[in-house]
Amino acid sequence: MNLSICLIYSVSFLFFSITLFLLSIYYMITEFSLLLEFEILSINSNSIYMVILFDWMSLLFMSFVLYISSMVIYYSEEYMHGDLNINRFIMLVSMFVLSMMLLIISPNLISILLGWDGLGLVSYCLVIYYQNVKSFNAGMLTALSNRIGDVALLLSIAWMLNYGSWNYIFYLEFMKNDFCMQLISVLVVLAAMTKSAQIPFSSWLPAAMAAPTPVSSLVHSSTLVTAGVYLLIRFNFALNSSVLMVLLFISSMTMFMAGLGANYEFDLKKIIALSTLSQLGLMMSVLALGDYMLAYYHLLTHALFKALLFMCAGCIIHNLGNCQDIRYMGGLVNHMPLTCCMFNISNMALCGLPFLAGFYSKDLMLEFMSMNYLNIYIYLIFFISTGLTVCYTFRLLYYSVLGDFNYFSLHSLNDQGLIMLKGMMGLVILVIFGGSMLSWLMFPVPYFICLPKILKLMTLIVIFLGGWMGYELSKFSLNYTLNSLNWLSSSLFLGSMWNMPFISTFGINLYPLNLGFYTLKIIDQGWSEYLGGQNLYKNMKNMSQFSQFLFSNNLKIYLTLLVIWVIVIFMILF
Structure with a gap:
């Protein structure tokens, strides 16, 4: 069934x-x-x-x-x-x-x-x-x-x-x-x-x-x-320029922040998740620049290679007994050649390697942005973010596919999962040919890009620079010792998405919960109890005890009062 x-x-x-x-x-x-x-x-x-x-x-x-x-x-x-x-x-x-x-x-x-x-x-x-x-x-x-x-x-x-x-x-x-x-x-x-x-x-x-x-x-x-x-x-047609400007700034910051965070991450799935965040920032930025068709085009090409990337990651995690840390991987190409081949293809498409799905949309987006009359901030953040994408991709490839084999000596890594491989093969063809196919479909009239040679080659330069940097950074492991506290604190800040998880969990949940606890302790179980329920209870208890005392001794009290009354009358008369 x-x-x-x-x-x-x-x-x-x-x-x-x-x-x-x-x-x-x-x-x-x-x-x-x-x-x-x-x-x-x-x-x-x-x-x-x-x-x-x-x-x-x-x-x-x-x-x-x-x-x-x-x-x-x-x-x-x-x-x-x-x-x-x-x-x-x-x-x-x-x-x-x-x-x-x-x-x-x-x-x-x-x-x-x-x-x-x-x-x-x-x-x-x-x-x-x-x-x-x-x-x-x-x-x-x-x-x-x-x-x-x-x-x-x-x-x-x-x-x-x-x-x-x-x-x-x-x-x-x-x-x-x-x-x-x-x-x-x-x-x-x-x-x-x-x-x-x-x-x-x-x-x-x-x-x-x-x-x-x-x-x-x-x-x-x-x-x-x-x-x-x-x-x-x-x-898109209802958005005015001021809304688009704010959106452009926020989405470009998201793109940069996610690319930076992925370079410090060791969890395989989180690296790919931060990569998605970076690409979403890119789509939003291009949309804010005014070309919704280009954003839609990248949305479709990104869907193909990102789905394949996650499926390959799932296959690797499955084989490694649910281990997601890339430091335990390495040399997987020798044990899982077909999975690693598809993993590489989808990673290269993400980087924008020429003639794969991601290249057509990413290259066009960067050239479209270069054609616009914009400030240096937008220009730099677009190209730096693209470089960071290639950087964390090559780092990921070095740690998992290439590099030294760091898993247990006794292992059962293989490419035997036939159904998983078939599911992945259904996507890999589109990752290779999907970008060109979509560009012929969606843009029957091609974009006219007129740039100087250096700006035209800028995308490829940034891609190769990012790849080289990612490879160089992977070769040495960072030593988290007490002597490097400054480096540790900065890497924690950069690697934890600029402390956003802490702010959105502790900042939003912890302080209101603490406030609720103190409110309960000081007001609900403190002053309000003292002045409210408990105080009323205490006063009424005392009054009822006093009444009970009166009713229990009413004859004695009556006779005592009578004696006192007689004495008082006697004193007044005589």
Whole structure:
């Protein structure tokens, strides 16, 4: 039963993916869009419609998501083999993909919120799948960070009441200068920043690595984190220059911070997660520079090689008995040649090596940015971040694939996982040919780039410089001793995403919890008890004891009072 459910879902997703891909090509050639309206409910002339938008953009993205999902589900058959709840796992992954589908085809803020919240809820269920303390913490951080974006979307739905309907797609262009639309666009940018983990919401993305690797492969390539970028691509026409300027600054800082952090990290999955964060920053930056098509193009190419990268990492972790530390790896190319070959191809595509998928989008983005009239900060941060990408990639390759073999002498490393390899091979072909194929499809008229020779070669120079630097840095191990405390503190700061995980966990949770504890101790169980419940109880107890004393000795008291009364009268009279 378990094997068949993976196969059924995988084949059906693959079929739908191919169908949608062919449809998207047809829609692209004919410049055709389809807007479907279903009337769900009609009460007293109030109609509630479900609106669905099919255009080449949504169809192409859906076909990519479904293709990657089909490969990941097929891969999960072997990766999750032996898991007692594999049916539940496959169902959760399918719900995750369907939530993404709903978000992609929605030109309506209400249905976008349904898909958006579906992603948030199912991602929480998938992050805590292994059910241990680390998973629970990571899941809570993921869910709470994403709640901010959900609230922003809810507020934008409330502000959308000023227009005729929630179908934002009709109002974006001509309502651009309206105050309400500007406010909605700010809220949408905030929502997209939480979902796509831009500063200051970045810490949940590496924490979400607690999920099983097939989930990471899906989340970090084409679903959860790309939802924010996709939403901004759709809202692109409503964003004014000041919002885009802020977004450009934040996303460029995110790109730089993630690239820097990945160079200090030793956890294989976290390095790839920080790489995703860096690429998301790049997409957002290009979108903020004004070219949403280029951001969409990189979104698709990145989805391919990042999914493959995670699947290869999962294969390596699987073989190393769940060890994720790259310092224990090394020389894996001798033991797992096919996996390492695909790992290298996807890493090279990430670096932007010529004629692989990543090259077409990354090179075009950097050249497009060089063509613009911008300041030196943006120019430098783009190229430095690209260099850092190549740097941590070569460091990762040196530690895991090349280098010295650091694992146990007694081991069983092999390339025998046939189902996992087949799932990965389904993606590796697209990683090699996908970039050129998409560029022919999406840009029938090529970009005209006119740059001096040195600027034209700048991308390749930065790539080779970054690769050389990553290789040189890998050759010596850093000695964390007490004598190098300054170096240690700086590396901890740079390697821990500029202390963002501490701020978003301790800063947001610890101090309010401490405040709650002191409030309970001092007020609830302190002064309020002393002046409130306990004080009332004490006073009433004393009064009742006094009354009880009076009632128990009433005859004696009566006679005593009578004697006193007689004495007083006697003294007054005589």
